[in-house]
Amino acid sequence: MQTIGNVWLWGGFAAVVVIALLVDLVLMRHGGPHKVTFKEALWWSIGWVALALLFNAGLWYYLNETAGQVVANKVGLDANPHNFLLMHAMGPNVAGVIGSAVAAGVLLNFAG
Numbered sequence: 001m002q003t004i005g006n007v008w009l010w011g012g013f014a015a016v017v018v019i020a021l022l023v024d025l026v027l028m029r030h031g032g033p034h035k036v037t038f039k040e041a042l043w044w045s046i047g048w049v050a051l052a053l054l055f056n057a058g059l060w061y062y063l064n065e066t067a068g069q070v071v072a073n074k075v076g077l078d079a080n081p082h083n084f085l086l087m088h089a090m091g092p093n094v095a096g097v098i099g100s101a102v103a104a105g106v107l108l109n110f111a112g
Contacts, residue, residue, distance in 0.1 A: 009062070020051065041108050045101040052097045
């Protein structure tokens with residue numbers, strides 16, 4: 001099986017996910033139950049979007065520096081010859097993160 005990752009890349013990804021979960025769960029619990037203000041929700045959203053963009057930039061740099069870019073593009077083109085995988089990979093991720101942040105803000109606005 002061809003892959004763009006290696007053990008260190010997957011281990012680093014898992015570590016970042018675990019650390020992000022711990023930060024979110026521990027820091028949010030540390031303050032105790034409270035009403036989340038718009039400003040606090042905005043800062044948390046900006047922080048998580050920035051983390052996602054940093055992760056995307058790191059992955060982009062890694063793929064440009066390794067043969068993983070060629071492998072990923074070949075696998076994508078084998079599956080669908082009209083698919084340009086790497087060219088369109090970051091747009092949906094960023095749009096999904098921003099959409100999730102907006103949806104969370106709307107939910108907090110109506111629920112809070």
